Amino acid sequence: MQGLYKHLPPFSSDIAGACSALFGLGGIVVVHEPACCTSSYTMFDEPRYYGSSSTLYSSELREIHISTGDDETILRRIEAAVHRMDCSFIAIVGSPIPMFAGTDYNALIRLVEKRTGIPSFAVDAGGFDWYDLGVSKAFLALAKRFVRSTGPLPKKEPAVNIIGATPLDAMVAHSEDSLRTLIGESGYTILSFWTQGSSIQEIAQSAKASINVVGSSSGIQTAEYLKNTFGTPYILGLPIGRLSSVRFLKKLKAAMINSEDGPICNISYTKNGSQAAVLIIGEQVLSNSIRDCLRMDFGIRDITVASFFSMENTNLENQDIQLDDEDSLAKLLDKCRFDVIMGDRIFSNFLNPSNGIHFISIPQIAVSGFLPSEENPNLLGERGFSYFNEILHYFYH
Amino acid sequence: MKGEPFCVSIGELSTAKGHWQKKIMPVDALHYMPPHGGGWGVVRMALQTPESVVLMAAPPVCARITALRELRLEYMNRFFFLNLGESDFIDGTYPEKIMKAVDEILSLLVPVPKVLFLCETCIDDILGSDYEYLCRKIGKIHGITVKSIHLKPTSADGKQPSGLISQLSMYSILEPDEEKDAGINIIGSMVPIDNESEFHTVMNRVGIKPVRHISSCESIEEFKRMSKSRYNLLLRPVARLAVQTMEEQLGIPFLHMPVSYGIKTIDQSYRVLEDFLGESLRVKDYRTEAKDFIASCCDKFRGFTAAVGASVNAGAFELARALTEYGLNVRYVFANAVIDFDTEHVEWLKQFVPDLKVYTNSHTTMAEFYNLGINVDLAFGFEAGYFCSGAKTVPLSADTQPFGYRGIIKLLNDMSNAVDSQELHREVMYKSLYKPGRPEYARSV
Numbered sequence A: 001m002q003g004l005y006k007h008l009p010p011f012s013s014d015i016a017g018a019c020s021a022l023f024g025l026g027g028i029v030v031v032h033e034p035a036c037c038t039s040s041y042t043m044f045d046e047p048r049y050y051g052s053s054s055t056l057y058s059s060e061l062r063e064i065h066i067s068t069g070d071d072e073t074i075l076r077r078i079e080a081a082v083h084r085m086d087c088s089f090i091a092i093v094g095s096p097i098p099m100f101a102g103t104d105y106n107a108l109i110r111l112v113e114k115r116t117g118i119p120s121f122a123v124d125a126g127g128f129d130w131y132d133l134g135v136s137k138a139f140l141a142l143a144k145r146f147v148r149s150t151g152p153l154p155k156k157e158p159a160v161n162i163i164g165a166t167p168l169d170a171m172v173a174h175s176e177d178s179l180r181t182l183i184g185e186s187g188y189t190i191l192s193f194w195t196q197g198s199s200i201q202e203i204a205q206s207a208k209a210s211i212n213v214v215g216s217s218s219g220i221q222t223a224e225y226l227k228n229t230f231g232t233p234y235i236l237g238l239p240i241g242r243l244s245s246v247r248f249l250k251k252l253k254a255a256m257i258n259s260e261d262g263p264i265c266n267i268s269y270t271k272n273g274s275q276a277a278v279l280i281i282g283e284q285v286l287s288n289s290i291r292d293c294l295r296m297d298f299g300i301r302d303i304t305v306a307s308f309f310s311m312e313n314t315n316l317e318n319q320d321i322q323l324d325d326e327d328s329l330a331k332l333l334d335k336c337r338f339d340v341i342m343g344d345r346i347f348s349n350f351l352n353p354s355n356g357i358h359f360i361s362i363p364q365i366a367v368s369g370f371l372p373s374e375e376n377p378n379l380l381g382e383r384g385f386s387y388f389n390e391i392l393h394y395f396y397h
Numbered sequence B: 001m002k003g004e005p006f007c008v009s010i011g012e013l014s015t016a017k018g019h020w021q022k023k024i025m026p027v028d029a030l031h032y033m034p035p036h037g038g039g040w041g042v043v044r045m046a047l048q049t050p051e052s053v054v055l056m057a058a059p060p061v062c063a064r065i066t067a068l069r070e071l072r073l074e075y076m077n078r079f080f081f082l083n084l085g086e087s088d089f090i091d092g093t094y095p096e097k098i099m100k101a102v103d104e105i106l107s108l109l110v111p112v113p114k115v116l117f118l119c120e121t122c123i124d125d126i127l128g129s130d131y132e133y134l135c136r137k138i139g140k141i142h143g144i145t146v147k148s149i150h151l152k153p154t155s156a157d158g159k160q161p162s163g164l165i166s167q168l169s170m171y172s173i174l175e176p177d178e179e180k181d182a183g184i185n186i187i188g189s190m191v192p193i194d195n196e197s198e199f200h201t202v203m204n205r206v207g208i209k210p211v212r213h214i215s216s217c218e219s220i221e222e223f224k225r226m227s228k229s230r231y232n233l234l235l236r237p238v239a240r241l242a243v244q245t246m247e248e249q250l251g252i253p254f255l256h257m258p259v260s261y262g263i264k265t266i267d268q269s270y271r272v273l274e275d276f277l278g279e280s281l282r283v284k285d286y287r288t289e290a291k292d293f294i295a296s297c298c299d300k301f302r303g304f305t306a307a308v309g310a311s312v313n314a315g316a317f318e319l320a321r322a323l324t325e326y327g328l329n330v331r332y333v334f335a336n337a338v339i340d341f342d343t344e345h346v347e348w349l350k351q352f353v354p355d356l357k358v359y360t361n362s363h364t365t366m367a368e369f370y371n372l373g374i375n376v377d378l379a380f381g382f383e384a385g386y387f388c389s390g391a392k393t394v395p396l397s398a399d400t401q402p403f404g405y406r407g408i409i410k411l412l413n414d415m416s417n418a419v420d421s422q423e424l425h426r427e428v429m430y431k432s433l434y435k436p437g438r439p440e441y442a443r444s445v
Helices: A014-021 A037-045 A063-068 A072-084 A096-100 A105-116 A131-146 A175-184 A200-204 A217-230 A243-252 A284-298 A326-334 A345-350 A382-396 B042-046 B060-073 B086-090 B094-108 B122-127 B131-142 B162-171 B199-205 B220-228 B237-250 B263-277 B284-301 B316-325 B340-352 B364-368 B382-387 B405-420 B425-431
Strands: A028-031 A056-058 A090-093 A120-123 A157-163 A189-193 A209-214 A234-236 A278-281 A303-307 A340-343 A358-361 B007-009 B021-023 B052-058 B079-083 B115-121 B145-151 B184-187 B231-234 B254-256 B305-309 B329-334 B337-339 B357-359 B378-380 B392-394
Touching: A014 A028, A014 A037, A014 A090, A014 A131, A014 B060, A028 A072, A037 A056, A037 B060, A056 B364, A072 A105, A072 B364, A090 A105, A090 A131, A096 B122, A105 A120, A120 A131, A131 A200, A131 A217, A157 A217, A175 A189, A175 A243, A189 A200, A209 A217, A217 A234, A217 A284, A234 A243, A243 A284, A243 A382, A278 A284, A284 A303, A284 A382, A326 A345, A340 A345, A345 A358, B042 B052, B042 B060, B042 B115, B042 B145, B042 B162, B052 B060, B052 B094, B052 B145, B060 B079, B079 B094, B086 B094, B094 B115, B094 B131, B115 B122, B115 B131, B131 B145, B145 B162, B162 B237, B184 B237, B231 B237, B231 B263, B237 B254, B254 B263, B263 B284, B263 B316, B263 B405, B284 B405, B305 B316, B305 B382, B316 B329, B316 B340, B329 B382, B337 B340, B378 B382, B378 B405, B382 B392, B382 B425, B392 B405, B392 B425
Parallel strands: A028 A056, A028 A090, A090 A120, A157 A189, A157 A209, A209 A234, A278 A303, A278 A340, A340 A358, B052 B079, B052 B115, B115 B145, B184 B231, B231 B254, B305 B329, B305 B378, B329 B357, B378 B392
Antiparallel strands: B007 B357, B021 B337
16 A cells, blocks of 8 residues: 555654754754654664754644644743853744644744844744655755855855765765865865754855755755855765766866776676666665766666655656655565665565575665664775675675 | 753752642753653553554654664564655545555454554644544454554643553453452553562462563453453553553552662552552561662662663652662752652652752753763663763663562662673663564564
C-alpha cells in the first residue's frame, strides 16, 4: 500500500531539515510544537547536538494554547529567552499542530521582531515533508533575510560558498576540512559553508563569492536566488574520487575537463561478461557525484540513481528513479537488475542474500539516524577513489 | 547566556497538595531538550503486550523517534507507520487508509497478532478523530482486539498525559474474572522486578504467587490471567489510572508502593505492604544484609558529590535523600516537576540538605549548562550525567527494576561499577538504546 512503511523508519522530516540548516548560527530557533517533534532531531538526527550550546527550543505548545488561539504565551516565552540568551536572530519553525490551527507565521514573526528588536524569520515546515524541503526553506529564508550587498553588486572575491551538504545529506566524514583543502588547491577560499561552522556574519557576506558550490538538492533553490539577485553562478556536486575531483576543480576555474578522458583503472568490473550495473540510493547531488567518480575513475557506465528525496529534472539521467515509498523500493530491487547497490545500510534488509548482489553502505542520517560510534567514509577527492577501489577489488577479485 | 541557569533551592519547592505533578519550570520559558537515552514512549510500553503490534498513522515527524527506537530495540517488525499527508487529514480519507493499512499488515504477519494498537497523535485530538469507532470497526472485521494509544504531548502537563491513557488502554484488554488465585500483579514498571530482589522470595513464602508482569507474559492468554490476581502493586505513577480502573472493573485492589532506595523508606513500604496483604512478611534478614552491605561500602563513597536526574527508575528526590543518608553530598537534582509521592522526601531534604539546588531539564538556560563545567563525582540518570559532564554516570534507567532491600545492594554495586568504568556518558547513553527485543513475528515473504 502506498505510504505504508513496514521495514523502513520514516525519514527525517522538514522540521529536522530546518533545524539542521539553522544549527550553530547563533540564533534562537523555536520549533512551534508541543516538545515532541524536536525530540527525534536532537536524539537521532543531529550529530553536532551533544555537548553543543545549541539554542534550539520547543515553544511547548499545549491544548489550551491551541483551543484559545493563545499566541501571547509563546511571544512572552520568546521575549524571556531573548533576555536570558545571546542571539543574533530568531527563527520560528512550524509543525503540524500550528499548521492545522491556521497559525499566521508572518504575523507572529512581525510581532516577535517588534517586541524583541532581533531580526526574525519563519520557516513554514509542517512535519509532512522530508528533510530536504526543510533545509531548502531554511536556507532560502536565511539568504533573503541576511545576504545583502550595499549599493551596486559586490566585488567578487576569489571565494566560494558551499550550500547544502548538511549532516542529514549522508555527509561524508570530515567534509569541511577536506573541502577546504581541495578547494584551496584551486586557488579559492571558502567564504562560507552553509551551515557547517560558518557564522551568520559570514553567511551574510555570501554575495561576495565568485561561485557557489551546491552540495545537495536542498541548496539549489538558494543558489538560484543568489544567482538571480547577485549574479553568482553555481555548480552542482562534490569532488568525489580522483578524476571527478579534477573536473570539479577545473569547473571552479571555469574550465571543463575533456569528457572523453578514460578511466584510471583499466580493470573492468564485469559480471558474467557484461558490465556491472550499479544502483545508488541516496540524495541526488551526492549520488550523482559518486556516479561521476565510478564512471570517470573506474569505467562503470551503467549507473542508476534512485532517491526518496527531491530530484531535479535537469540533473536526472533517463534511467534515474524517483522513489515514492517503501513499496517502490521493494519493486525496484525485486527486478534483480543490479550487481552493486549503494545506500544506507537499512536498505540492505531488502536484499535476498542468495541473489549475490553486493551492497556498499553509505550511511545517511536522514534515513536511519546516526550512531556516535559509526564512522562515515570520507569520499572526497583521492580518498573516494581509494575507498571505491578497495571495495570493488574485494567484490570482483 | 546572561546570568546563571535557572534553578530553585530545595526550600523554595512547593509541596502543597494539588496537581499530582507540580511543575518546577516557570510558565514563561521555552523548552530545551537535552540529549536523552531511548526511554519508554507509549509505543514501546504498548508493545509489552504480548502478541501485539502497533500502527501509527501520522506525518513522518510524529513517528520517526518511535521507529528509530524500535529499530534499535529490534521491535521494528511489530511497529508500522502509515505516512499521512496534509490532504489525507483535510479531506478526511485517513480512516479508510488506516483500515486498508491494517488489512495489509494483518495479511503479512504469521501468526496474526491478537492485539492491534492504533496510535493517535495530537493531530487527531485537534481534528476530533474517532479512534474508538475505528477500533471497534477494525476489531469486528478482523476478529482481533483493537485498542488506541495516545501520543499526545499537548497534554503532557495535564492530569492525564499520554502515558496514563496508554497504560489504561493496555490493561483494558483484561476481562473480569471472579475466580481469583493468590497472584499479585506488578503494574507500572517497564520491566519485571529484578530476579535478585527479595520480593519474589518474600511473596512466595506467604503463598502470594505467581508474581505477574505484563512483559513476562508470552501469550495474550497468559496476559489475560492477570485478571485472576488478588492484588495489584503499583510501582510507578504512569499506571495509576489503570490500577484505579482495574479496581473498579476487575475487583483487584491496589497499593501504590513507589520504588525506593532509602532503607527507612523501604522499612515503611514493607510495613504498609504487610497491612495491605494482611500478612507478616519477615524481611528482617534482607534488611540486615542490606545494612551490612551499606556499612561495607559507605567509606568508599563518603563525601562523593552527586547529582540526581528525574529519569531514574525511582523518585528523584527519594533517591537524593537515600544517597544523603549513605554519606554522599547530593548537590543537584534535575527535574521538571515534583511528583506527589516524592513530596515527603522533598520535605526531608529541605530540613537536612538545605543547600540542594534543583535545576530543570528543560529551562531555556539549560542549553548552555553543559559548557559551564559544573561537575560531581556521580550522576544518577542520563540527563544528570549529561549536564554534569565529567561525572561518572549511573544510568538507573527504566530498563531495570531493582526493588526492596536488595535494590540498595544493586544501587551500590552500580555505583562501584560506574566509578571503575572508563566509558564516557555519551557511549553509555547510546548503548542503552540497544536491547534485545521480544521474539519476532515471522513475516510472510
